[in-house]
Amino acid sequence: MRAIDWARPWYAPWRARGEVVAHAVANGVPLHEALDAAGPAPVRFVPQQALPPATPYERFVFEMRQCPVRPGLHDFFNGLVWLAMPQAKSALNRVQAAEIARAGIAARRGPVRDAVTVFDENGALLQAPPALWQALRERAWHRLFVQLRPLWREAQLLVFGHALLEQLAAPRKGLTAHVWCAAQPLEPGADADAWLASQCRAEVLAGKPFTPLPVLGVPGWWPQNENFSFYDDSHVFRPRKTPEPTTTTTSAGPART
Known part of the structure; x- marks a missing residue:
């Protein structure tokens, strides 16, 4: 502790x-x-x-x-x-x-169990202006963190995944959350909890409605990102290789036996 x-x-x-x-x-x-x-x-x-x-x-x-x-x-x-x-x-x-x-129980969990594990271990909820969310979906990192930086004052990020919370005890640049776009204010409690619970259905999770976000890039979360060269590291801030699949949902470590 x-x-x-x-x-x-x-x-x-x-x-x-x-x-x-x-x-x-x-x-x-x-x-x-x-x-x-x-x-x-x-x-x-x-x-x-x-x-x-x-x-x-x-x-x-x-x-x-x-x-x-x-x-x-x-x-x-x-x-x-x-x-x-x-x-x-x-x-x-x-x-x-x-x-x-x-x-x-099989050697491979399948898409639903895999999505549950990913979010339960490394998930986060992001409430943000549409411009930020669009830039994140496009992996447009310079636009997301530099050009649109003032908009982050209107955003909230709640780390939900317990493995990610554990890893953040020793922060390192590459730590990445799988974020879900939230429709509720993000204080742990009844509103955010009820909204997230309503989204946690097999048919929604099967589509993995998450987007990767290197959390130490969030303005105000890590002193080094005040120097914008922080975002030039392509090993962490990777461009999207394939088109983002179309989804109609409002979105945003291994399981233990």
Whole structure:
């Protein structure tokens, strides 16, 4: 927990409850108990040992309404997202469980389970003026971050994926979110949670309605991007190679067994 710098902008939405849980853990409380005490949540947090061998994690969470927790930042942030966005997390878990019931566990997850995993681990919600969203969809990085930079004052970005929140404890330039265009203000809570949950349907997720965004490029999120040469790194800010597929939706690490 000491690795977390709560002053970072990406942690601001998670700070209030996160500091409470982190303080409890620092004082010897097991992480699953600290998360439970910070509830309520639609699942009960339990030790990792509660997950029976060879049982799919997502199916166990869905059927038992229990979320196995390991020590460390990964499950710490997963717990925080469960606490703050319970409807969305439940919807994603419900889709995963339905796909497992339909197709079982195979070497490849299939498009729906793959999309759920991508967003659950590395997703973010972006509410932004249309011009910013269009530039992002086009991977027009200079226009997005330099020419339209003043518009970012009207934008909100909420990192949802717990793996990305974990990785941002040690920020590096290449960290990339898969963003969904949001139709609600982005404070973790009822409105954003309900909207995201309503979008988490198999037919929507199968189309992977996400767009990659290198998060340290967001104005105000990283001091180095004040120098616009920051965006010249084509290994991070990559041009789009193929046309963006047409979609009618309002949009924006591996699964554990």
